[in-house]
Amino acid sequence: MTQIFHPRFGLFVKLGLLALLVLASAAVLAWRGMTDQRPRVEETVEQPVPFSHRHHVGDDGIDCRYCHDTVETSSFAGIxxxxxxxxxxxxxxxxxxxxxxxxxxxxxxxxxxWQRVHQLPDFVYFNHSIHVAKGVGCESCHGRVDRMALTRRTQPLSMEWCLDCHRAPQKYLRPHEQVFAMGWKAPDQRKLGLALVRRYHIDTRRLTDCSVCHR
Known part of the structure; x- marks a missing residue:
């Protein structure tokens, strides 16, 4: 019987499919890179008015909640x-x-x-109020805004970055009265954090479930 296909035909097909998969993945990543308009880490964003947190927060001592008045009650901090x-x-x-x-x-x-500086993809669910209620300080995600002449992003806001906190929240938790304080440090963060995990009734077993952030 005459063999129609080359003995290595199956291998060539698999290699071809693999090459197509690699090219498709590269194209998707390139498209995301070109269409992602979110500011990069440490990149300032041009605004209609050059608002200075350093002046309003650092110099004048205005509390975050005076301007972002829904941060304790809503998923959105409020503009x-x-x-x-x-x-x-x-x-x-x-x-x-x-x-x-x-x-x-x-x-x-x-x-x-105003142009958003801290923006997550649409497929990510994030709620400001629950983080504030559980003792996550503004500084943990937004950095020392009291020192910023122009607001910039200081953290990657990536999935791995979020998971780092969800895996070990005790490294970041604060007493409620210190959530909005800039530059606050606990004498023993690990000891305090573990106590706050219990006080705030945080179930660390579920914090890394997909449904927590993807609903």
Whole structure:
């Protein structure tokens, strides 16, 4: 009987399929890289107004919750409306050129379009309020914003980075009264963290379940 296919035909097919798979994977990764508009770590983002956390938080001592007023009750921390800005800036620095977009937004009733600095993919579920309630400090994810003239991302916000905390939350937990404090350090974080895991009723057995972040 005449053999139609080469003895190594099956091997060639497998190698060809493997090459196609590699090329397809590379194409997907390249497409994601080109379409991912999220800021990179330590990259500042151009905003309609060069808002300085260093001035407002570090110098003036404004609490995070004054502007991000839903951080304790909602999945979203909240972006302050112009009315919050104008609480002070209707009287202070109103004539400054850099603040004119804020003043004009207030006068015209048109919202400013702030650019997101910390943004997760749509397929990731994240809830600010539960993290705050369980003692995760703002600084753990957002860095020392009180020192930032322009807001930037200090953490990768990757799956592995999130899992590092979920596997050992005791390394990051704080007492509730220190969640919004910048630069706070526990004398013995491991001892305190393990005590807080029990106090906050954190079930560490489920923290790495897929359904916690992907719903």
């Amino acid at each position: 302050p409306p112009i009315s919050t800005c104008m609480t002070c800036h209707s009287q202070l620095y109103t004539d400054q050129a850099m603040l004119q977009p804020v003043v004009q937004s207030w006068q015209r009733g048109v919202a400013l379009h």
